[in-house]
Amino acid sequence: MIHLEHVSKYYATPSGRHWVLNDVTLTIPDEARVGVLGPNGAGKSTLMRLFAGVDAPNKGKIIRAGSISWPMGLAKSMHGSLTGKENARFACHIQGLTRDEIKTTVVGIQKFADIGKYFNMPVRTYSSGMRARLNFAIAMAFDFDCYIIDELTAVGDKIFRQKSAAAFHGKREKSSFIKVSHNINELKKECNMGLVLFNAKAVLYPSIEEAIEVYEEYLNEDKPKK
Amino acid sequence: MTLARVTNASNYGIMGKCFSLAVLKNHVTISSKFKPLTPAQELKAGFTRFQSVIWALYFKEFKIRLGKSKTGIIWVLLEPVIAMVVISTIWLIIRRKTIENVHVMLYIGSGFIIYLIVRRGITPIPQGIKSNSSLLNYPGVKPIDTIFARFILEMWLHMIASILLFASLFWILGIHPTFPDPLLCFQAIGIAAMLSLGIGLLLGIYGTFYESVGKTVRVFTQPLMIMSGVIYSMNDLPQRGREALSWNPIVHLISAFRQGAFGTKPFAEYDLLYAVYLSIFILGISFIAYYANRFRLIQK
Amino acid sequence: MKKSLFSMTKMLFLFVFIVPVAVVSFYYYMFASDRYESLASVYITEEASQSSPFDLTLLGITNTGSARDILVLKSFISSPQMLALLDKDLNLREHFTNSKIDFVSKLADDASKEEFLEYYLTRITITFDDEAQLLSLSSQTFDREFSKKILTSILKHSQIFIDTLNENISSSQLKFFEAEVKKSEDALTAEKNKLRAFQNKYKILSTSIATQTIVTTISTLENQLAAKKSELTSRLSVLSEQAPAIRRLRSDIAGLKQQLTVENARLTSGSGGSLSELDAQFQDIKLLIEYKTLRYKANLDAFEKAKVEAARRLRFLTVVAPPTLADEALYPNRPYIIITTSIIALFFYFILSIMVATIREHA
Structure with a gap:
């Protein structure tokens, strides 16, 4: 459950403040599977970071309940100098796992990521696909109540995509997620709610179809309706 | 809608x-x-996470430090010894074997033990935030954790280095401190560590925002060793010099450490409380600065 | 949730800031006894102090001359001995254990000597000004008169201390030379007495004068003898052997010859009383006297020099500012203490509350 209360977020740029969110109030319920829609540069990633608690709003506050994952995405959360294994161990460490748990979890991650010898090489040598796989594998190793996914499933080959979809499906039984994707069909299939981010306003719709409708309406017009 | x-x-x-x-x-x-979570639960959960994050970062830092270059770690461990030998040799060349009735090597070595604790707060502790910026994308990892982790690692390495220094002096020359007041030594080390943490955090914050801050500070602290009473006795300075240097808290800390380790008399302007107050002040300022800027640090 | 978080910070603020500051303020404004400060400053002068041509202070060679003396004085003032003297003079212990004084700043009734000394050292401050070579003293007690009395007493004992120091320096140095002078003087007197005894014994003032007399006598006698002999020779050619003039001449010659033998014997005879022997003895005595006189003179010179030197190294305690009488109780400096406590407590609060907030953010 994530509740945003009059949240405003902006970045200071040389030409004044760039607003990502302007006085947004919304609640993402416990079992929502939210698809996030918004044009490029609207601040979807920032919104994900706000949801995950990596970043904080300039104004307003965010109430969270349940465990929320870090924004899984283009694997910014991995240290280039560390190997894949060490990154996995690091993630286990910060989740507060014991030594034995770490050992088994890391083996599981290695298996899931399936990146071969690269697992023992520094992450900076990885391709973006490999990074995403590793990052996804690490996140899947832990049980979160809510996953924050930032255009992750778009990467990786078909086999991995299938594998991750299967793994994710298992998680979906008990977890919710908030997902950013440009693949409308995918969202339609997986989500039961939609969130549209446009012109620093975010609105949650009770069905993904309604959200897609509104989003496309926005895109077709020069000016936002509101 | x-x-x-x-x-x-x-x-x-x-x-x-x-x-x-x-x-x-x-x-x-x-x-x-x-x-x-109730506030108490939140605090407890937060503390557990805080601890695990710091240990995770600590192991990561240690691995990188060890992995990058073996010479790097050897240098960290031997730095006090080498510095001591170089400076002591200068004293021995001008035929000064003891300072305040303490063997030059011990006297200089003890100075470096304190000085290097504070020096670590200028480099490499502040660089912790930048070098771990990617890990800040984990919600549980906060910028201050990287500073804490580095701080613990550096202090740990420095402790080994200090023991190495005293042990090598004992083995090779058979000299050792008498430690008439070991508690004072620990006090001096503790205050120096607090000062180091405060400086490290403060420089970490502003060094991450402004590239030039770190560089400028490093340039301006080059003569810090000479101005900290590491390589000579404060008692040998004229009053005017002592008064000027007593603004530097390291001078008091070194004097306290030597008093605890060798029973030497501290200089006239010696005031350990000044160093304590200043350390608390700097640590407080750095915490405030951190709290005000903690999210900007993640965005960087 | 918001409320409890707020209250947690508030509690922290209460216990880390408000309570300590309140306790400290309460104590200082309600209980703490006033302390009055008396000030004085002294310096030590010496006749002449050698200054080294090089400033070697950086190499650790320092504190020459009066700087050292003043540091000695400083450690004397902070010594148990000084405390004992003050306690005897002013009954210091009674003043500091007075029940009117608040319990924190009071000296415990059953305080040991060491505790008493420690307490005494917190009540006086001695600072040494390197450049002016000035020793600044201050005392803080719970009575304005008493503060002044303590300093006055300290200065009195310091004066005595410096005087003793001077005496020690001069006496230890001069004693040696004095003894030497005395010794050589005695030796000289003894030698002179010997001479006097010698003169009395042989009834001569000086052997050389006596010899001179004998030699003159001998030469006069020989001259006379030669004159008589030549007169005899010339008279024998006209007068007979039996002529009374010849007989008188011959008896004169015989007399002269005898006298000559006697005189010669006086000059060079082998046994004891001969003049040459006496002369040798006399010369020995004279040489010894001369030597001892020289030694005496040298010792006397050294003694005089040492005396001057000692005088040059005499120290004088000069009171620059006599002990003052406080007008008002400056200590404890309540606003200062409370502001300092507040700042420190505030920073403690910042550190702790931010630490708590940081930890909570990790949850």
């Missing part, structure tokens, strides 16, 4: 027990099946 349609979570079929999280101004209750 209005907000009211979605604000009430109970509309969306939450089953079973619900916990009220907050009541908004318009009497709408925010509720969830997840039990909200």
Whole structure:
């Protein structure tokens, strides 16, 4: 459950403040599977970071309940100098796992990521696909109540995509997620709610179809309706 | 399309027990099946996470430090010894074997032990934030954790280096401190560590924002060793010199450490409390600066 | 949730800031006894102090001359001995254990000597000004008169201390030379006495004068003898052997010859009383006297020099500012203490509350 209360977020740029969110109030319920829609540069990633608690709003506050994952995405959360294994161990460490748990979890991650010898090489040598796989594998190793996914499933080959979809499906039984994707069909299939981010306003719709409708309406017009 | 349609979570079929999280101004209750944490629970959970994050970062730092270059770690361990030997040799060349009745090597070595603790606060502790920036994308990892982790690692390495220094002096020359007041030594080390943490955090914050801050500070602290009473006795300076240098807290800390280790007399302007106050002050300032800028640090 | 978080910070603020500051303020404004400060400053002068041509202070060679003396004085003032003297003079212990004084700043009734000394050292401050070579003293007690009395007493004992120091320096140095002078003087007197005894014994003032007399006598006698002999020879050619003039001449010659033998014997005879022997003895005595006189003179010179030197190294305690009488109780400096406590407590609060907030953010 994530509740945003009059949240405003902006970045200071040389030409004044760039607003990502302007006085947004919304609640993402416990079992929502939210698809996030918004044009490029609207601040979807920032919104994900706000949801995950990596970043904080300039104004307003965010109430969270349940465990929320870090924004899984283009694997910014991995240290280039560390190997894949060490990154996995690091993630286990910060989740507060014991030594034995770490050992088994890391083996599981290695298996899931399936990146071969690269697992023992520094992450900076990885391709973006490999990074995403590793990052996804690490996140899947832990049980979160809510996953924050930032255009992750778009990467990786078909086999991995299938594998991750299967793994994710298992998680979906008990977890919710908030997902950013440009693949409308995918969202339609997986989500039961939609969130549209446009012109620093975010609105949650009770069905993904309604959200897609509104989003496309926005895109077709020069000016936002509101 | 209005907000009211979605604000009430109970509309969306939450089953079973619900916990009220907050009541908004318009009497709408925010509720969830997840039990909200009480402040005590939050503190406990936070502390557990805090601890695990610091240890995770600590191991990561250690691995990188060890992995990058073996010479790097050897240098860290031998730095006090080498510095001591070089400076002591200069004293021995001008035929000064003891300072305040303490063997030159011990005297200089003890100075470096304190000085290097503070020096670590200028480099490499502040660089911790930048070099771990990617790991800050984990919600549990905060910028201050990287500083803490580095601080613990550096202090740990420095402790080994200090023991190495005293041990090598004992083995090779058979000299050792008498430690008439070991508690004072620990006090001096503790205050120096606090100062180091404060400086490290402060420089870490502003060094991450402004590239030039770190560089400028490093340039301006080059003569710090000479101005800290590491390589000579404060008692040998004229009053005017002592008064000027007594603004530097390291001078007091070194004097305290030597007093505890060898029973030497501290200089006239010696005031350990000044160093304590200044350390608390700097640490407080750095915490405030951190708290005000903690999210900007993540964005960087 | 918001409320409890707020209250947690508030509690922290209460216990880390408000309570300590309140306790400290309460104590200082309600209980703490006033302390009055008396000030004085002294310096030590010496006749002449050698200054080294090089400033070697950086190499650790320092504190020459009066700087050292003043540091000695400083450690004397902070010594148990000084405390004992003050306690005897002013009954210091009674003043500091007075029940009117608040319990924190009071000296415990059953305080040991060491505790008493420690307490005494917190009540006086001695600072040494390197450049002016000035020793600044201050004392803080719970009575304005008493503060002044303590300093006055300290200065009195310091004066005595410096005087003793001077005496020690001069006496230890001069004693040696004095003894030497005395010794050589005695030796000289003894030698002179010997001479006097010698003169009395042989009834001569000086052997050389006596010899001179004998030699003159001998030469006069020989001259006379030669004159008589030549007169005899010339008279024998006209007068007979039996002529009374010849007989008188011959008896004169015989007399002269005898006298000559006697005189010669006086000059060079082998046994004891001969003049040459006496002369040798006399010369020995004279040489010894001369030597001892020289030694005496040298010792006397050294003694005089040492005396001057000692005088040059005499120290004088000069009171620059006599002990003052406090007008008002400056200590404890309540606003200063409370502001300092507040700042420190505030920073403690910042550190702790931010630490707590940081930890909570990790949850």
